Structure formats: C-alpha cells, structure tokens
Amino acid sequence: xxxxVARVLIRPKAEIRDPQGEAISGALRSLGHEIADVRxxxxxxxxxxxxxxxxxxxxxxRMGDELLANPVIESYAVEVEAVRTEAHA
Amino acid sequence: MTRVAILRYPGTWSERDFQHAxxxxxxxxxxxxxxxxxxxxxxxAAIVPGGFSYGDYLRAGAIAKLSPGTKELRRFAxxxxxxxxxxxxxxxxxxxxxxxxxxxxxxxxxxxxDWIHVRxxxxxxxxxxxxxxxxxxxxxxxxxxxxxxxxxxxAAVEAAGQVVFRYTDAAGAATADANPNGALANIAGVSNxxxxxxxxMPHPERCAEALLGGTDGxxxxxxxxxxxxxxxxxxxx
Numbered sequence: 001x002x003x004x005v006a007r008v009l010i011r012p013k014a015e016i017r018d019p020q021g022e023a024i025s026g027a028l029r030s031l032g033h034e035i036a037d038v039r040x041x042x043x044x045x046x047x048x049x050x051x052x053x054x055x056x057x058x059x060x061x062r063m064g065d066e067l068l069a070n071p072v073i074e075s076y077a078v079e080v081e082a083v084r085t086e087a088h089a
Numbered sequence: 090m091t092r093v094a095i096l097r098y099p100g101t102w103s104e105r106d107f108q109h110a111x112x113x114x115x116x117x118x119x120x121x122x123x124x125x126x127x128x129x130x131x132x133x134a135a136i137v138p139g140g141f142s143y144g145d146y147l148r149a150g151a152i153a154k155l156s157p158g159t160k161e162l163r164r165f166a167x168x169x170x171x172x173x174x175x176x177x178x179x180x181x182x183x184x185x186x187x188x189x190x191x192x193x194x195x196x197x198x199x200x201x202x203d204w205i206h207v208r209x210x211x212x213x214x215x216x217x218x219x220x221x222x223x224x225x226x227x228x229x230x231x232x233x234x235x236x237x238x239x240x241x242x243x244a245a246v247e248a249a250g251q252v253v254f255r256y257t258d259a260a261g262a263a264t265a266d267a268n269p270n271g272a273l274a275n276i277a278g279v280s281n282x283x284x285x286x287x288x289x290m291p292h293p294e295r296c297a298e299a300l301l302g303g304t305d306g307x308x309x310x311x312x313x314x315x316x317x318x319x320x321x322x323x324x325x326x
Contacts, residue, residue, distance in 0.1 A: 012193075013239075015239065015240075016193065016237055017196065017271070019194055019195070019196050019197070019198050019271075020194065020198065023198055067147070067151065067152075067155070068147070070148055070151065070184065070191055072183075072190060072191040072237070072238065072239070072242075073191045073193055073237060
C-alpha cells in the first residue's frame with residue numbers, strides 16, 4: 001500500500017478566545033506591524049499506509065474525531081499527500 | 090465504611106495527597122488504583138486526582154481519556170458511582186465526555202498558584218451535600234483551567250443546576266476579579282446531569298487540615314463518608 005502523510009490543522013473555534021493569539025498580536029504590534037488579528041493552532045503530521053488517497057483522508061478524519069481535536073473547543077481540517085519512500089519506490 | 094478508589098495515571102501527582110486527606114475522615118477506606126489495572130467493582134466512589142497525566146501532551150487529559158482506567162470509570166459512573174475529578178482529573182473527565190465543556194489555557198496565559206474562593210451552587214452531588222450557598226476557600230494550581238463551552242451547552246448546564254462551584258470573592262460575589270482564569274460565568278466546577286460525577290479546578294485535598302492553611306476541602310471530601318453506599322458496588326456485592 002502507498003504511504004501518505006496527513007496534515008491535520010487544528011484551530012480553536014471562532015467563539016473560543018485565543019489568549020496566545022492575543023499575546024502574539026501585541027508582540028507583532030510592538031514591532032510595528034499593523035495587524036488586525038492573530039489566531040493560533042497546531043499542525044500534526046501523521047504518516048501511514050492506505051489503499052488510496054480517499055482511504056487515507058477517511059482514516060485521518062477518524063483520527064481527528066477520536067483524538068486529535070476536541071470538538072468542544074476546536075475544529076480541524078485534513079490535507080493528504082502521497083509520499084514516495086524507499087520501500088514504496 | 091465507604092470504599093474510595095483513587096486513580097493513578099502516568100503523571101498523576103495528587104493521589105497520595107488525596108489518600109492522606111481522606112485518611113482524616115472517619116468511615117472512609119482508600120486504595121490507590123493504577124489506571125491499567127483499574128477494577129472499580131466493590132468501590133463506592135472514585136477520585137481522579139490532579140497532575141499532568143501523559144505529560145499533558147496534545148491537550149490536558151486527551152490521552153488519559155483512552156486509558157482502560159477511564160473506560161472502567163465510565164462504566165462505574167454510568168451505574169451511579171460517585172466520581173470526583175480535581176484539576177487534571179477535571180480535565181480528564183471533560184475530555185472523556187463524562188462532564189460538559191472543556192478546560193483551556195488561562196486567559197492570562199500564566200500558571201496560577203493561589204488561594205481562591207468558590208461558592209457552592211448545587212448540593213445535588215455526593216460531595217456538596219449540605220453545603221449549598223457556602224463560600225469555601227481553596228487553593229488552585231493550574232495553567233489550563235478556563236472552563237469553556239458553546240452558548241447552548243452553557244445555558245443547558247446552568248438551567249439543569251450542573252454548575253457546582255463558582256469563583257467568587259470572600260463575600261460570595263461572582264466578580265471578574267475573583268475569576269482566576271477567565272472561566273465562562275466564573276465556573277470552577279460542574280457535574281453531569283445525574284449529579285454523581287463532579288469536577289473542579291481547585292484542590293480540596295490540599296486544604297483538609299489546619300496545618301496546610303485551610304480546612305474547607307475537608308468539608309467536601311468528608312461528605313463521602315455519608316454518601317449512599319452500594320450505588321455501583323451493589324451490583325457486584
């Protein structure tokens with residue numbers, strides 16, 4: 001089976017205050033950047049084998065629902081990319 | 090005799106403090122239970138103490154929710170067993186879906202280690218019997234204690250009387266200054282709908298004797314000696 005890397009991008013929901021983003025906003029403004037807003041999140045890269053891109057996407061979405069994001073406070077998006085490894089070359 | 094299990098996950102650090110505090114209450118026997126070998130049959134209550142389970146990796150409590158101990162805790166709670174989570178224990182119970190809402194980074198971004206006051210909003214739990222409207226003084230120590238929920242959940246939790254502890258000043262007024270972490274509606278602790286599962290950010294086990302600067306925590310844990318026995322355990326005895 002081919003190898004995929006799922007990039008899971010996790011963000012606090014819009015209604016959740018993001019104090020880290022606010023602190024970064026303040027720091028950027030102190031450097032003279034005229035910014036409107038900063039929101040922080042995290043990126044998790046998961047490598048695994050799957051039958052095809054669709055199967056990889058479904059698997060990554062299950063990971064997001066079961067563990068990687070907390071739906072009470074976060075939303076997430078998944079991007080999937082096939083990678084070539086020596087074993088799969 | 091009320092039998093109380095104290096759960097220990099990798100990274101839990103308040104289990105022995107809870108065991109000591111509970112040893113001060115007549116009529117309570119305790120046992121520290123390792124999460125991977127957790128069998129709550131025969132216990133009347135379970136405590137999920139504070140600490141940094143699994144290093145707080147991903148999110149506080151997120152990995153502990155997958156442990157066999159949490160699965161057993163869910164079964165125990167479903168059958169009516171009394172469950173108390175403090176600090177990281179509260180975070181675990183929210184992540185596991187046993188309690189509503191979630192606990193996120195303090196609004197100040199600072200770890201807060203302080204004495205605070207909470208007003209007891211509900212006595213329909215095994216831990217707050219007879220304490221409604223009392224203002225208790227307890228310590229906190231957390232970086233991620235800001236309770237949040239979507240507006241519908243907050244309204245439902247308030248309407249159902251599931252807010253158990255609210256941050257207030259010493260006189261019992263829920264002011265912004267009395268809120269140490271920016272929690273929605275000054276909420277310091279909630280219960281499930283049935284009232285048998287309770288979580289709070291403060292540490293009752295750290296204020297159960299005068300030597301430690303306060304005894305209000307004793308008033309919470311001492312309630313366990315009066316808790317109805319054999320809720321979950323009756324099935325197995």
